[in-house]
Amino acid sequence: APVILWFRQDLRLEDNPALRAASAEGPLIALYILDETKGVRPWGGASRWWLAESLASLETALRRKAVPLILRRGPADKVLAEVIAETKARSVHWNRSYEPYAIRRDKAIKAYLTRRGIAAASHNAALLFEPWTVETQAGEPFKVFTPFWRFLQSQPDPAPPSPAPRRLEKAYKQPRSEKLADWSLKPTAPDWAAGFRKLWQPGESGARLRLEEFLTGHLGRYPERRDRPDLPATARLSPHLHWGEIGPRQIWHAVKTMQIASGDLVSPRAAETFLRELGWREFSHHLLFHWPKLWAEAWRPEYRRFPWRGDPAGLAAWQHGRTGYPIVDAGMRELWTTGWMHNRVRMIAASFLVKHLLVSWQEGEAWFWDTLIDADLAQNAASWQWVAGSGADAAPYFRIFNPVLQGERFDPEGAYVRRWVPELARVPHEFLHKPWTAAPTLLAASGVVLGRDYPHPIVDHAAARARALAAFERVKK
Ligand code: FAD
Numbered sequence: 001a002p003v004i005l006w007f008r009q010d011l012r013l014e015d016n017p018a019l020r021a022a023s024a025e026g027p028l029i030a031l032y033i034l035d036e037t038k039g040v041r042p043w044g045g046a047s048r049w050w051l052a053e054s055l056a057s058l059e060t061a062l063r064r065k066a067v068p069l070i071l072r073r074g075p076a077d078k079v080l081a082e083v084i085a086e087t088k089a090r091s092v093h094w095n096r097s098y099e100p101y102a103i104r105r106d107k108a109i110k111a112y113l114t115r116r117g118i119a120a121a122s123h124n125a126a127l128l129f130e131p132w133t134v135e136t137q138a139g140e141p142f143k144v145f146t147p148f149w150r151f152l153q154s155q156p157d158p159a160p161p162s163p164a165p166r167r168l169e170k171a172y173k174q175p176r177s178e179k180l181a182d183w184s185l186k187p188t189a190p191d192w193a194a195g196f197r198k199l200w201q202p203g204e205s206g207a208r209l210r211l212e213e214f215l216t217g218h219l220g221r222y223p224e225r226r227d228r229p230d231l232p233a234t235a236r237l238s239p240h241l242h243w244g245e246i247g248p249r250q251i252w253h254a255v256k257t258m259q260i261a262s263g264d265l266v267s268p269r270a271a272e273t274f275l276r277e278l279g280w281r282e283f284s285h286h287l288l289f290h291w292p293k294l295w296a297e298a299w300r301p302e303y304r305r306f307p308w309r310g311d312p313a314g315l316a317a318w319q320h321g322r323t324g325y326p327i328v329d330a331g332m333r334e335l336w337t338t339g340w341m342h343n344r345v346r347m348i349a350a351s352f353l354v355k356h357l358l359v360s361w362q363e364g365e366a367w368f369w370d371t372l373i374d375a376d377l378a379q380n381a382a383s384w385q386w387v388a389g390s391g392a393d394a395a396p397y398f399r400i401f402n403p404v405l406q407g408e409r410f411d412p413e414g415a416y417v418r419r420w421v422p423e424l425a426r427v428p429h430e431f432l433h434k435p436w437t438a439a440p441t442l443l444a445a446s447g448v449v450l451g452r453d454y455p456h457p458i459v460d461h462a463a464a465r466a467r468a469l470a471a472f473e474r475v476k477k
Contacts, residue, residue, distance in 0.1 A: 001090035002171035004083060006076075007032045007069075008102075010095040010125045010244035011058045012204040015161035017123035022093040027171040029087055030062055030069050034183060037075040040101055041295075041377065044370035046339040049193045050202050052185035054243050057203025059180070065168040070177040077109050084118060086175040091119035095244070098131060098285055099377050100292035128158040128248050128282050131289035141290040142283070143392045149279045161250040195337040196373065200239065207240035211251060215258045220266040223273040229331070229342035230416040235274070236340065238374035241281065248278055284382035287392055294391075295365070295381035303390035306475050308360035317458050318353050319367055321421070324450075324457035326433055327407030328352045330420035337420075339373035344410050350387040351401040356464040358471060361388040389472065397472040400465050407433035423453045 005022040007030065013019060022028060032055060036042060043051065059069040072079045080092065092113060097106070106122065113120040124130060134151060135141060142148035187193055201209065214235040218225070225233035240246045252275065259271040288294045298304045317323050321332035331345035341349070346368075353364045361384040368384070369375045385391030411417055414432040418425045424435060426446040431438035436450060436457055443450065450456050 002027050002029050002087050002173065004029045004031055004080070004087075004089045004092040006080070006092055006094040007058070008094060008097055008244075009242065010247075011054045012207070012245050012247070013061055013065075013164035014204065015247045015250050016095065016125055016164070017162065018093040018095045018121075018125065020162055020165060021121060021123060022091075023165045023168050025091060025093075027169045028067055029083065029089060029171045029174060030067050031079075031083060031175075032058075032069060032071055033076045033079045034071070034073040035076045035079075035105075036073070040105075041369075044372070044375050045187065046193070046196070046371050046373045047375050048185040049187065049196060049339070050200075050239055050243060050373045052180060052183070053200075053202035054245060055180055057205070057245075061204060062168075067168045067170040068174055068177065070175055071180060071183070072175075072178055073183065076105060077112060080109060080113070083175045084116075087171060087173050089118070089171070091121070093121050093123065095125035096122045098127070098289045100288070103292075125244060125247050127285055128152065128252060128278070129155065131286040134286060141286065145280065145283050145393045148283050148286070149276060152279055152282065157256070158249045158252060160253050161247065192336075193339070196339050199338050199340075200373065202239070202243070202245070204245045207237065207246035210235065210237055210240060211246060211254060215254060215266075219255065219258065219274060220262070220270050222270050226273070227344045227410050229334075229345045230411050230413065230419075234343065238376075238379075239340070242374045242376045242379075248281065251278060281379060283393075284376075284378040287382050288378035291392075294385065295377050296362075298388070298390035299385055299392050300390045300394075302475055303388070306360070306390075307358075307471060309358040311357055311359050314357040314458060315353070315359050315363055317455070318349070318357065318359070318364075322455050322458075323352065324436070324455040325352065325403040325407075326417045326421050326424055326435065327403050327411060330411075330417045333420045335368075335371050339371065341372070342416075344406075345416075346383065347387060348401050348403055348406045350384060352403055354384075354388045355400045355468040355472075356403075356459050356461070358468060361385060361390065397476060398469060400468055402461060402465075404434045404461065421454070423448060 003022045003026040005019055005028055010016055010018065062069050072083065083089065110120045129152065134148065142151065218233055222233065225231050237246065237251065241248065255271050255275055259266045259268060291299060318332060321329035323329055327345065328349050331341050331349040335341040350364055353359050354361050365380055365384045368380055382391060386394045389395055389397040407417065414429055417432055424432060427435055427438065427443065427448060428446065435443060435448065435454065448454055
């Protein structure tokens with residue numbers, strides 16, 4: 001009897017346990033459901049673009065194995081029931097999602113299918129370790145990263161990835177499929193995703209290329225260069241990981257194999273520094289699993305009554321990269337143009353919104369949700385709460401990044417700012433991260449008049465810092 005493989009955020013053929021189990025059991029129906037039901041957080045614009053590209057790539061990969069990808073839109077439970085009725089499928093396999101709405105929905109679906117005598121099985125393709133297996137000695141979830149990471153390191157390596165099934169057999173009777181183009185996932189006019197195409201290759205083969213390039217070209221120098229937004233130093237695997245075009249087990253084992261094979265060209269420290277970041281990913285997902293409201297409300301209760309400012313003008317200036325602080329503006333423009341922002345700059349820009357402008361982290365989280373191609377419920381919320389100080393293992397409230405010093409330290413040659421804020425390209429190096437300190441005549445000679453070509457800082461750093469400290473101290477009391 002036909003077996004349904006329900007694709008979700010696991011858009012790959014390799015290391016896909018649901019695909020392996022389903023294809024071992026019977027002829028396949030490969031199904032993707034676009035579920036935009038109420039209660040499901042709608043994908044942001046950048047995510048929809050990525051999804052469209054990734055589904056097209058999966059469709060091609062499956063077609064090479066003579067299996068069509070069936071696309072259906074609607075509430076997942078209803079679509080599954082229809083597809084079962086159309087095909088007489090007897091079982092359904094999928095890979096687990098650990099997001100709160102998905103857990104609720106999938107549980108209900110499993111119960112419904114079981115009642116109807118249809119086998120339902122879920123698998124793990126997204127995490128190194130199941131959240132319920134990682135606990136403190138007291139049997140509680142970890143709230144602090146370092147002991148969490150030590151615990152992961154004390155465990156046997158996660159299972160090695162499994163290859164894609166060599167042959168797939170498609171079910172004789174396939175259900176009707178909708179057309180990807182009819183889903184209107186991509187922008188038309190204006191086509192704000194034009195810049196994405198140059199940089200990204202969504203899909204499993206794009207993810208594999210990205211990993212190869214990183215392992216051979218950048219992993220060895222990762223510890224020294226990972227905080228430099230001006231260099232291609234990090235893996236840029238986050239959107240591929242988010243959509244499950246590659247899994248963390250594949251990366252984990254590839255990094256370890258590379259480290260050993262490289263004869264110490266890649267040091268054990270470099271490998272561990274990188275794997276630790278995968279550890280942060282894992283930590284965020286485990287946090288959301290244990291605290292399902294993590295994405296919506298402050299993890300620390302005292303922060304739920306924080307006196308955030310409503311500042312529509314400040315928020316808009318931040319969103320559009322017009323705060324007058326070059327490193328913040330460069331980051332926000334990189335985000336808009338490419339759908340991605342370097343981690344160090346995400347921290348600086350997020351800190352600026354939350355601490356310099358005292359705008360709530362939820363506003364920032366929502367903007368990132370809409371504009372990031374790697375927008376991820378767990379990682380986005382955990383990271384914003386980390387910056388805001390309201391999260392589990394968060395930055396201390398009194399740490400307020402100075403955007404000038406951060407810029408000078410992590411973009412030391414100014415190449416990042418010159419690239420993303422071209423109106424400042426000719427400003428002399430010593431003033432690049434603080435153009436307002438240069439004499440107006442000197443700026444004018446570089447083609448810049450503040451207030452005309454580039455904004456004055458929308459807040460004064462020292463005053464904003466004092467205001468933030470006062471507000472955060474009040475909440476802490
Ligand atoms: P690399 O440095 O090459 O790291 C490899 C992988 O490790 C990443 O792909 C990612 O999956 C994981 N990782 C790295 N840094 C972190 C981190 N600080 N926290 C959790 N996981 C990490 N990441 C997302 O995937 N989705 C988000 O929505 C997201 N929102 C963020 C919001 C803010 C305010 C901040 C400060 C960070 C956010 N991050 C998010 C984390 C991080 O910035 C990105 O994962 C990273 O920049 C991706 O680039 P990379 O693949 O080159 O990372």
